Amino acid sequence: MKEQLQGKLVEILTSIQTTVGKASDFAMEQLPDIAMQYIHFKMTWYCVEIVLFSALTIYLWKLGTRCWKVWDTKGDGDYGFCWFISRAGAIITSFVVVYNLYYSLMILIAPKIWFIYQMVDMVKGIK
Secondary structure, three states: OOOHHHHHHHHHHHHHHOOOHHHHHHHHHHHHHHHHHHHHHHHHHHHHHHHHHHHHHHHHHHHHHHHHHHHHHHHHHHHHHHHHHHHHHHHHHHHHHHHHHHHHHHHHOHHHHHHHHHHHHHHHHHH
């Protein structure tokens, strides 16, 4: 009876070891594909953000120009506030565009380095 249990235990441990080995091999085969999909997704996301925030920056800048013209003509304080807020918003959104452009270029020129940065950030976030 004891020998049968030991035999079954060896069989179970062998099957676990085989399964873990197959899972590890599968993960190593799929890692480059997963990494490339992640890189492509982030590149697309950064490009979408660049387009959206560029459009928002242009809109806010033009809104500030219109507010300035009305404020200069009428001298109404509300238009001065509108000018200030729209120009501040345009400046902030332009920083977002530059930030996304930086990472888009990093993905385009050096995708492996960008991926390493992302993995380091993920590991830091786990702690």
